[in-house]
Amino acid sequence: MDLLSLRYFRAVARHQHISRAAEELRVAQPSLSRTIIRLESELGVPLFDRHGRRIRLNEHGAAFLRRVERILTELDDARREMADAAGDGPGRVAVAAETLVQLGGVLAALRAHRPGVGVRLFQAPPESMRRHLSSGEVDFAVASQPLAGPGLCAVELVREEVMLAVPPGHPLAGREHVTVAELADEEFVSTRPGHWQRALLDRLFAREGLTPRVVCEGDEAAATPELIGAGLGLGLMPAVARQTLGGRSPVVWLRLDAADCHRTLTLVWRQDAYLSPAAQDFRRLAMDAAHASGVMSSWRNRSWKV
Structure with a gap:
């Protein structure tokens, strides 16, 4: 063998x-x-x-x-540790995330701090993230929903409100907030099962004994505002999207009267994994960015084992 x-x-x-x-x-x-x-x-x-x-x-x-x-994971970790001990280059870091948008600022800071650092990114749903972590293919996962498993550690980066986006001119567009029960007959634009938007939508409706009518589903969450604005349906969007789009927003935003209607971003890594100096820098910069950002006002610096 x-x-x-x-x-x-x-x-x-x-x-x-x-x-x-x-x-x-x-x-x-x-x-x-x-x-x-x-x-x-x-x-x-x-x-x-x-x-x-x-x-x-x-x-x-x-x-x-x-x-x-x-x-194989232990062997790969050993190789990385020996390469770092030999001073073999600026190092590398590999990260998996459901959406890569939120990584831009942290990666820019990492490259400024470590010129030439190697970066490898994977866009993946939670189940694939767990596999990437366990196999050592990635150092970290940035998860938008709970990523449980033996031997995993995590730090919560962001807890932000999730809002309901509706097309301009929709009967609900003049409202400030709405209940889930009032949305029973509405059509929705969402991501495929497994992504955090769909998981939250299904969970909120199931709590009311309902099933959402999803008429458009895909993997490109960034296209959701435009599709909603075009009148295809309603959708759940994180509050940060409202700030990012600003006056260019093609949708109208409402608050949902529902408990636990938020997205929590966590940085997850293997408890027993070797983290190179570059990976440790990435973790520190990610936590610093979370602490400094205004949209992360409810940030809590705490780590736990799951």
Whole structure:
């Protein structure tokens, strides 16, 4: 059993698809298949259930994957730590986030503090963030909804109000606030399930025994104001968007009379992860930015394990 076989296994286990894993690894499919078969033969148990050309990780494979993830993550952490000890360049930091917009200022500050620092960004929903963290692919996740899991630490950066955006001329446009029950028959523009806007919308409606009528869903949250302004439906938007758009806002803003109608941004990292000096600088700058920003007036500097 060698490290290359373990890396191949991890890729196949993640994709549960030989050709996609081969594409990621840039190896030939037959070679990848033979490596997995040899690994299973060496271990004495099948790691995947096979149905024709389809494969699925079985209970043995899931148990093996948990240990392989730890092995490869520790190895990658060790390599980064030794590179930092050798003074090998300005370092690098990798971050996953649901939306990348809020990272611009922090990354600019990091590059000013550490010229030449390497930065790698992943746009991902919470489940993918958790996987990126556990595998060591990223140092941090910036999550807009709770990101629970064993061995994770987090610091709350932002707690901001989420408002209802409606098209100009809509019957609700003259109101200052509205209840969720009054929105039962309205159509909504939202993100796909898994993103924080959709999770909040579903949660607020479920609390009233309702299901929102989503007529437009996608992954491009930044397009939501324009779609709402075009009359496609209503939508939930963070209060910071109102400030950012200012007089250019194509929508009318209302407050929702609902408990817990806010978005909380948290910075999350693995408790036992090695954080390079560059990663530590990113964490400090992110917390400094949260503390200094006016839109983060309810910022609380506290960390916890989840």
